[in-house]
Amino acid sequence: MTEVLRRGRASLSFGFFAQGVAFALLVTRIPAVQDRYGVSDALLPVFLAAVPILAGAGSVATERLVKRIPPSRLLRWSQPVVLLALLGVGAGERMAGLGVALALFGLAVGALDASMNMLGVSLQREYGRSIMLGFHAVYSLGGIVGASLAWAGAHWHLALWVSYLPVVLVLLPAVLVGSRWYVDADGGGRGAALEADEAERSGGVVFKALLPLCLVMTFAYIGDSTVSNWSAKYLQDVLGSSEQLATVPYNVYMVTTLLGRAIGDFGVRRYGAAAVVRVGAAVAAAGFAVVAVAPGAWAGTGGFTLVGLGLCVLVPQTFAAAGRLFPGASDAAVARLNVFNYVGFLIGSPLVGALGDAWSYRGAMAVPMVLVLVTFGYARSFTPRPDRYGGGHERPRTADVGRGSNGV
DSSP: OHHHHHHHHHHHHHHHHHHHHHHHHHHTTHHHHHHHHTOOTTTHHHHHHHHHHHHHHHHHHHHHHTTTSOHHHHHHHHHHHHHHHHHHHHHOOSHHHHHHHHHHHHHHHHHHHHHHHHHHHHHHHHHTSOOHHHHHHHHHHHHHHHHHHHHHHHHTTOOHHHHHHHHHHHHHHHHHHHGGGOOOTTOTHHHHHHHHHHHHHHTHHHHHHHHHHHHHHHHHHHHHHHHHHHHHHIIIIISOOOHHHHTHHHHHHHHHHHHHHHHHHHHHHHHOHHHHHHHHHHHHHHHHHHHHHOSSHHHHHHHHHHHHHHHTTHHHHHHHHHHHHOTTSHHHHHHHHHHHHHHHHHHHHHHHHHHHHHTOHHHHTHHHHHHHHHGGGGGGGGSOOOOTTSOSSOOOOGGGTTSOTTOO
């Protein structure tokens, strides 16, 4: 079983990596996609909002499907759809084709996100120690690779399909082979279904307890979606950068996200989760302030770098706090919390675009700055403490007995 878990962890890590590559290749080439299909600035927010809406639908459908189908199987078949939909975005000719490709991308990403995190949570339980930050760090690494490939495509003025095709040809067979070692460590969909039923019986108690974390998740993803969907356009249209330089902010954002997640656990162990969340919120807000007043492209890039360094700790710590709060129903809590990932993207993308068109894109950057600062008021929700919901500490699983303090 030890070797099975190790292979499962490695294969799932590669799945996170592939998803990071695919998502970065899409969001960093938004100006090129807009030019290819002739999408107006007024219509662009509609396309950007459609993806998280459909991703939310895919995530909700996945929560129902895992009662009958193991998450590993859903993940195995949603990954190829994401990659093929990405290729469809780059290879299409008409706006209708773009709409179909983005719809498939959104639905598949929702299923992929949900099933991937379900497997990650179940593996973490079997290990008996935190490994979720590692999965998200690998996702950041994939984002760096994807953004770098996007930079190369812009630098050499490659057509979108030329940039996307080699990536799909490499990643598609790799994820299919790697999916052979996915592990439904808690018994697959049955464990998730039982926890969902337990959380459902708690009803309003669950929502009331999760509400502060849901708000933090929403605010964090509003900030993240601002960088993902608007950093390239902001540098190119507002700060006058080249298309090549416009791909850089997302790249450095992912680099700082990777670094922050790599060292974040040390900060949590030394100073506590609440302190790390407060510092992260302050750094992210300072980054958005720099972006809003940046005199040029490089200053704006520096601001987005600070945003990445601050935001990177919020989402993993929010999932960890939900797991501590409901140790007996953590899968259900995490699944419900993850919905606010898409709520944040749904609000953030059109909000920044609408404010940018009606007012100014510089002023629009103040919105995620203020929302991230609101996280200060909810930082106490990240402090581990015993309570009536059974949270505040980790409880060993049967599978962990006898493995020692280091887990597997």
